[in-house]
Amino acid sequence: MNGPTKPLLQVHDLYKAFPLSSGISLMPGRAKGPTVKAVNGVSFEVDRGQALSLVGESGCGKSTVAKLVTGLHRPDAGYVSINGTNVTELSGRRQLRPFGRRLQMVFQDPFASLNPRWRVGEIIAEPIHAFSLAASRADVSRRVEELLIQVGLSTADAGKYPHEFSGGQRQRISIARALASEPEFLVCDEPTSALDVSVQAQILNLLKDLQDRLGLGLLFISHNLAVVYHVSDLIGIMYLGRLVEFGRADEIFAQPQHPYTRLLLDTIPDLEMRGRSRAPISGEVPNPISPPDGCVFNPRCPLARDVCRTELPPMVTMPSGTSTACHAVANRWGTSEAH
Numbered sequence: 031m032n033g034p035t036k037p038l039l040q041v042h043d044l045y046k047a048f049p050l051s052s053g054i055s056l057m058p059g060r061a062k063g064p065t066v067k068a069v070n071g072v073s074f075e076v077d078r079g080q081a082l083s084l085v086g087e088s089g090c091g092k093s094t095v096a097k098l099v100t101g102l103h104r105p106d107a108g109y110v111s112i113n114g115t116n117v118t119e120l121s122g123r124r125q126l127r128p129f130g131r132r133l134q135m136v137f138q139d140p141f142a143s144l145n146p147r148w149r150v151g152e153i154i155a156e157p158i159h160a161f162s163l164a165a166s167r168a169d170v171s172r173r174v175e176e177l178l179i180q181v182g183l184s185t186a187d188a189g190k191y192p193h194e195f196s197g198g199q200r201q202r203i204s205i206a207r208a209l210a211s212e213p214e215f216l217v218c219d220e221p222t223s224a225l226d227v228s229v230q231a232q233i234l235n236l237l238k239d240l241q242d243r244l245g246l247g248l249l250f251i252s253h254n255l256a257v258v259y260h261v262s263d264l265i266g267i268m269y270l271g272r273l274v275e276f277g278r279a280d281e282i283f284a285q286p287q288h289p290y291t292r293l294l295l296d297t298i299p300d301l302e303m304r305g306r307s308r309a310p311i312s313g314e315v316p317n318p319i320s321p322p323d324g325c326v327f328n329p330r331c332p333l334a335r336d337v338c339r340t341e342l343p344p345m346v347t348m349p350s351g352t353s354t355a356c357h358a359v360a361n362r363w364g365t366s367e368a369h
């Protein structure tokens with residue numbers, strides 16, 4: 031139950047499959063060829079001022095969720111709603127524009143996402159012009175300067191080109207550009223994974239600080255649980271297109287329930303996880319073209335039983351508020367009912 035106010039972001043039962051490359055010819059008479067099931071029934075909610083991190087290994091569907099949320103992909107089924115508006119039903123520039131302003135994305139590679147021929151001031155001013163957010167040239171300049179300072183750069187940087195900056199500084203420029211349209215929600219897809227380790231923490235702190243100060247909703251994508259430790263209010267663990275665990279970050283770090291979350295935490299070297307062994311996760315992620323029957327994690331799970339190979343475990347909400355899709359966890363809590 032959400033009370034009278036709608037969640038800032040609601041993702042409901044999203045599905046997205048991609049057809050395999052055109053090199054594979056379709057059989058005559060067959061409607062569909064093989065597909066990669068990138069996102070397979072993902073639901074979550076994020077409120078104003080909350081930061082959700084989606085975490086999982088490469089190929090589990092994190093970027094596809096980000097692109098579905100920002101409208102870069104259309105879902106095959108399910109919907110995304112912002113403040114109660116189903117944005118998957120919107121079409122045409124006039125309907126989509128206001129939604130685009132309220133939800134912005136910061137990409138992994140600040141080299142590729144900044145136009146090298148534009149000065150930084152022009153890059154940051156572009157959304158201000160596009161959404162008519164300033165009345166005069168002087169107002170635009172003032173706003174650009176304010177944004178540069180907000181992300182820890184100097185006003186003189188407005189006159190420089192992207193190549194004059196380091197990777198971390200370029201990511202600050204990307205963040206300033208994303209904030210220029212005064213969004214309510216920021217989607218950050220691995221925004222620090224292309225940066226040096228020492229710079230990563232600075233960018234993460236900046237994002238967390240901005241999120242707190244501006245009351246932004248944040249969807250943060252990472253393959254590394256350690257990276258999201260300090261920035262997350264909520265954590266969603268993804269595996270092979272599915273959300274297998276979702277809950278408050280402090281609960282998930284203190285009491286991970288799903289065997290996959292436990293294994294991910296065991297691979298973090300510098301978090302004090304009550305003396306558990308630091309074992310690497312064995313085995314390969316299965317092929318998303320033909321995911322395993324039952325629980326998608328069963329081929330790698332040390333706790334897998336017969337039921338795991340035939341029945342998809344439902345999401346069950348524990349008394350702590352963490353929701354987990356695992357037969358063993360549901361048995362431990364004496365229920366197999368999804369809440």
Ligand SMILES: Nc1ncnc2c1ncn2[C@@H]1O[C@H](COP(=O)(O)OP(=O)(O)OP(=O)(O)O)[C@@H](O)[C@H]1O
Nearest residue numbers: 048066068087088089090091092093094095253318
């Ligand atoms: N446009 C596309 N066309 C075909 N397949 C795609 C496309 N985008 C993603 N996929 C496939 O969908 C699956 C999920 O990809 P996605 O990029 O969402 O994963 P990810 O979790 O972001 O991975 P990474 O950590 O490597 O960025 C992968 O198997 C990927 O190959």
Ligand code: SF4
Nearest residue numbers: 325328331338356357
């Ligand atoms: S449902 Fe079974 S295979 Fe899946 S994570 Fe739980 S115990 Fe492991």
Ligand SMILES: [Mg+2]
Nearest residue numbers: 092093094219
């Ligand atoms: Mg990705």
